Amino acid sequence: MSEYGGQQFVGIDLHRRRSVIVRTTEAGEALEAVRINNGVDSLAAVMARAGEAPEVVLEATYGWYWAVDALRAGGADVHLAHPLGVKMFELRRVKNDFRDATDLADLLRMGRLPQAWIAPPATRELRELVRHRAKLVALRSGCKCEVHAVLAKLGVQVPMSDLFGQRGLDLLALTLTSEAAGHNEAHSWFI
Numbered sequence: 001m002s003e004y005g006g007q008q009f010v011g012i013d014l015h016r017r018r019s020v021i022v023r024t025t026e027a028g029e030a031l032e033a034v035r036i037n038n039g040v041d042s043l044a045a046v047m048a049r050a051g052e053a054p055e056v057v058l059e060a061t062y063g064w065y066w067a068v069d070a071l072r073a074g075g076a077d078v079h080l081a082h083p084l085g086v087k088m089f090e091l092r093r094v095k096n097d098f099r100d101a102t103d104l105a106d107l108l109r110m111g112r113l114p115q116a117w118i119a120p121p122a123t124r125e126l127r128e129l130v131r132h133r134a135k136l137v138a139l140r141s142g143c144k145c146e147v148h149a150v151l152a153k154l155g156v157q158v159p160m161s162d163l164f165g166q167r168g169l170d171l172l173a174l175t176l177t178s179e180a181a182g183h184n185e186a187h188s189w190f191i
Contacts, residue, residue, distance in 0.1 A: 004031055008050045010076070011105030012058040013097040014038075014067055021046050022101040023054075028109060033098050040070045047074050057081055057108040059100075060116040068118055078118065081107070085114020151175065 006026055013020040019038055023031040023046075032049065036042040047054065056076040058067055060083055071078045081104055089100055107113040119127065144164065151158060156175055160167045 005051065008054040009105045009109040010047070010050055010054050010056040011101040011103070011108070012056065012067065013101040013104070014058045014061055014064060015097070016063060019043075019067075020097040020101045022098060022105055023050055024102070024105045024109065026109065028106055030102070033101070035097070038067075040066070043067060043070050044074055047071065047076060050076070053077055055079065055108055057104045057113060059083055059086060059104065065121075065124060069121070079108055079113060080116040080118050082114040082116040147172070154179070 004025055008031065009024045009026070009028075011022045011024070015038070017038055018035055020033065020035050021043075022033045025031060032046075034046055036046060047056075050056075052075065054076050056071050057079040058064060059081045064080065068078050068080065086104070086107070089095065089103060092099065104113070148158070148163065151163075154175070156171070158168070158171065160171070162168055163172070
């Protein structure tokens, strides 16, 4: 059935290293089910057999950007399945990658696919910058909390509101020097 000339619906169960691609007809008949090693070339090779402007669906999971961009470059009409909307896959008795890809294609074919928005590349880049900054801020906050925790364990009172301002840094320097010298009275200078 690889010569099928009608509209094709393609479901992709995307994973980090390998993915499963299932091509179906408008009636839901399976044309092909393959497992590929992820890469633009291997994805394009399978999609070349899907005819012109196939309807393609993949779940919005880890690393979907490259696949969506490659599929669009190949002329596919790409849909992104919302992960919470396809949560019912977990309730199935038979759970495997081929079944997941087939079910995604069927949901798209029947018009029942819960879709997520595919952000354009510029928006994705901004999102990544914001996420990265948020992670760095959380890391910085965690480190500052650790410093506060160490001071609390040593019984050092912190009278200033900003431990990492000039007065706080002076306190930290004095605390470190006193601890290094074996003294535990680092905070007596401001009492």
